[in-house]
Amino acid sequence: MGGVGEERRSLPPTSNDPVGLNAYLILAALVFSVGLAGVLTRRNAIGILLGIELMLNAVNINLAAFSRFGGDLTGVVFALFTIAITVAEMGVGLALVIAIFRARRTVEADRLDLLKG
């Protein structure tokens, strides 16, 4: 493990990096938490989907940040994938909401409790 540290130290300190990796990670963590709170508290199914968007967004920030600071493009590729999948999820999710709405006349997640034990 020490060898890796040695190697990292030998890299050039930074390249026009204004704030550093941790700042992005902190920002992403905060956005993620906000999204999670939204998912947990929203009554409306569409609102829950919006919360999920926020969380995925935070993930994308992380991926992009790791890509930038790791000097590897894989993170960007993954972020692209995530965005595409998220949009697909958004489409299907909203279609589901509409279907549920037709069937139950509500999109309040609290009242969608058919699974109640």
Add this chain to the structure above:
Amino acid sequence: MAAQDLRDALVVLALPFAAFLLLGVVRPLRRRGRLAGIVSIVAVAAALVVAVRLELFGAGSDAVGLWPWLPGDGGPMASVGAVVDVLSRKMLVLVTLVSLLVQIYSLGYLHEESAPGLGRYFAYHALFAFSMLGLVLSPSFLQMFIFWELVGLCSYLLIGYYYDRPSAARAAVKAFWITRLGDLGFVAGIVMLWAATGTFDFAPLFAMAKEGTIPFEGFGLVMFLIYLGAVGKSAQFPLHVWLPDAMEGPTPVSALIHAATMVTAGVFMVTRAYPLFVAAPDVLWLIGTVGAFTALLAATMACVENDIKRVLAYSTVSQLSFMMAAIGSGVPRAGFLHLLTHGLFKALLFLGAGAVIHAVGTNDIFRMGRLFRALPGTGTVFLVGTLALAGIPPLPGFFSKEAILTGVWESGRTGVFAVLALTAFLTAFYMFRVMFVAFFGRAHAPYEHAHDAPPSMAVPLWVLAGLTVLAGLRLAMGGGEEHAPPWLLALSLALAVAGFVLAWAAYQAGVVSASALASTFPLSLVDSLARRRYFLDALYAGLYRGVMLGFSRLIGWIDRYLVDGLLNFLSACTLRGGDLLRGIQSGRAQDYLYGVAFGLLALVVWAQLWLRRP
């Protein structure tokens, strides 16, 4: 010649068994009813012929055939075979004779039965004949026990022949269980005897008794246990209660099994093993005492019974006890003689009673009356049986009973002698009571359709009556070998006559009022006790209800409240726990997401605390 005897004995044994196999396996034959009866009758008749030839023209010497059965270290552990001696030869004739006559009689008596029922009946009869013959031929305790149980099974099956009648089914079970109680002792005794001596066979055991190896330590207990088997089978006090109830079976069955043959198995066994019982004087004393006591007890019950078959049943108990008392007093020959003669005339009496019941359709003697006019034939043979049982010379009952009394007197057991003498008096009394009430006296109902028995029933009756008279005459001729004191002969006769006179006075002439007699002290006490069967049936019922059912209820309570309670408690815990946990399952997706969030939190905290470590 001895080998020839042995072969004959085995043929006698095999014939009824072949009949039973044929009836048991070939279903169409069994379901033909009368044909099945004829098969069985032919087999038993052939067996009778062979048995008579063996008795009259056999070598006369004892023969024993033994074949190894259970292998063991150093010779067979148990063997099977046959023993031909004076006891078994006479028993073979008696069993086959009574079996044959009863089966012929049954053809007439049960003519209204359905064909399959009749086939079943005769199959049981053939099995019974085989079992009883096997029992008397047994050369060892083990083989005897096997056949002993087989006759018990036949008894159960035949008592319960009318299995759709609840009282018959109950009586069958009662007989089975009570005799099983005695058999428990029997089998325990046999095993203990084997453990001590290493053999089941009679011959080596008798040799040991002769040379003094027996009695060993604890021999008295062993013989007592073996005697218990006889107590159950031969209806000795206190296990005699099953025999009167066994009268629920068809009357021919009562005649064959519960009078002439099976119930004498106990007496026969004690006679057979007499050399061993001699070595245990305490047990012998007990046999005599219990015998005398049961004889008197059963006689008093016979005096107050109104059911003609039950009178005969109590009489059977009483006479069996006579035999037991004789053996217990050291005169097994007299007991065995009484066994033979009793077998003849008690079968006659039962079959006669069956003919009466057949004719009038009731068992109650007080609903009969003046039957002698309607049924002269039946009345005559019944009279012969009554005279024989009451002990009027020259009929055989007189001689065998007198032989017993002589033997008991000479053995010096005065108490037993006195009780037996009193019993002899009572025997005459209750038999003539039946005779006077049922056959003479006043008619209680018109019997237009009462008629004498059909030939198939009448012939066995007349044959038995004739044989009874013949046996009596033969005993009268050869009576010289008994050297009874003259006063004893006179006493026997006097007792019989006194019984007759009292019965005549009370029930025929009306000189003495029977009810007044019964209400004078101390007879009133005996009367009321006897009418209640000395509370023995009630005692057993009470024991059953109190102890057995109480125990069952206790077990039931434990099962219901402790075992089930524990399980119910566990299941209630599970249910309650499930109800509690069920609250978690709200069915709302976001509540589950809280779980995910907490999981994430825990994961991060765990990673913080543990992955940080160097």
Add this chain to the structure above:
Amino acid sequence: MTLAVAAFWAVAAVLLASSLAVILTPNLFHSVLFLALALAATACVFLMLESPLLFGVQLLLYGLGAVVFAVFAIMLTERLVGQRITQASRWIVNGLIVGAGVAAAVLGFLAGRPAPPAAAPPADAVAGVARALTGPFALPFELLAVLLVAALLGAVYFARAEE
């Protein structure tokens, strides 16, 4: 503090504020608009991370596409129910506490851990991504296409009117 740093914190502030607004505004429609703002701010973050490709994709696909979806959905459901849908919250304190807990835990995870030294940003990013997508990530890329088709069909299936 350089201009770049100031810009970052400004964008971060906008992103956080609009995120909070997404989950707190009572009006669902406003929520969607704030989400659009948050997505745009994220696009700016991508730009700062020297990934113009992601910036473009985020703005075009996400910031416009997804938001248009959401607006459609809201308007459709409102039309079906015939009344305005309000965006109420349930147990908002609980949700905020759990969210704050997760944030604190993750931040605690980051705290005291020095950031690894940054590498040089990958050169020629767009061409690199293109090469990666047609090279090592070709199979996932194709699968993604299948997924999109499936999602499209699924969305049509779920949202179609009952016969």
